[in-house]
Amino acid sequence: MGVEVVVDGLTKSFGRQVIWEDVSLTLPAGEISVLLGPSGTGKSVFLKTLVGLLRPDRGHIWIDGHDLAGCGEDRLYELRRLFGVLFQDGALFGSMSLYDNIAFPLREHTKKTEAQIRRIVMEKIELVGLVGAEGKLPGEISGGMRKRAGLARALVLDPEIILFDEPDSGLDPVRTAYLNQLIVDLNAEIEATFLIVTHDVNTARTVPDDIGLLFRRELVMFGPREMLLSSDEPVVRQFLNARRHGPIGMSEEKDVSELAAEARLGQDPGALPPIPPQLMPTGNRIRRTQHAPGAWLAANGVVPPQGSFVDERGRNWLEEYPRLIDAHVKGAR
């Protein structure tokens, strides 16, 4: 089971440029969280800070009772071992086969024999669906396969927390759909804590348990998927609806007069569409940290738009989900 990560009052600047201030959030153990935000708001900086590659100016990152933001080098080295990171381009060594790339952290950080390494590498290769490609060089395979190889490498030290930096960047929508399914299946399988930085609105709407949004050097919101997908916040609606109208401007936030002019013209980020059902693991499995659809909305008295939780086959997951749970309970008896 993954570990909880509690970020408390985190602030990061480079020189006089404040990237974000006073960011507080909890990544619940074993859940999938997504971090959104316009380009340049510091999402990659946030991931690098979480994993200890960058030191924050202020604040804490609590993991297993230790503060990663304030600990010494030895403890930092230990805490880093809890993380697996999928970098944007997979960050593979171009001259090494996929097998050697994936084996690399094991050869660097453990004293395992080549036979033990082979067993682990082949297991992870199978997990990400790359069996048969292990002898290929990164330059000989597609971008989607490179991401899978990067993911296999991120998994070999059995991390408790996995950070994904724009896993869908450069992928076509179909490959993105496959990768999203892999992420959900992987979470069901290894139950680690996942944080995904993405620009892909469909990924943000369907994959995570929790969503956060960085804007104007702060975390505007972080909470359950249903909270964000039913939000009235203009910046949330603008981002999720991919609109020009709203507080996010071309290169920076719009000022008050620009927003007032938009309001006079009746230009608005628009209402959010129906909430889609969350992507489920394949094989009728249920993730241990899965939340029942509609649970947050019901607990908070929020009525979602008509058509919410209905999938492409017309099934309503408010009805389908209890049936699935029931079948699992009966199956377990």
Ligand SMILES: Nc1ncnc2c1ncn2[C@@H]1O[C@H](COP(=O)(O)OP(=O)(O)OP(=O)(O)O)[C@@H](O)[C@H]1O
């Ligand atoms: N090592 C560094 N030194 C100085 N400035 C940096 C450093 N790393 C990042 N920055 C600055 O921090 C800001 C945030 O960058 P970051 O790459 O985290 O944004 P992002 O939200 O991930 O953007 P995108 O969505 O386009 O990937 C940028 O202005 C960038 O220039």
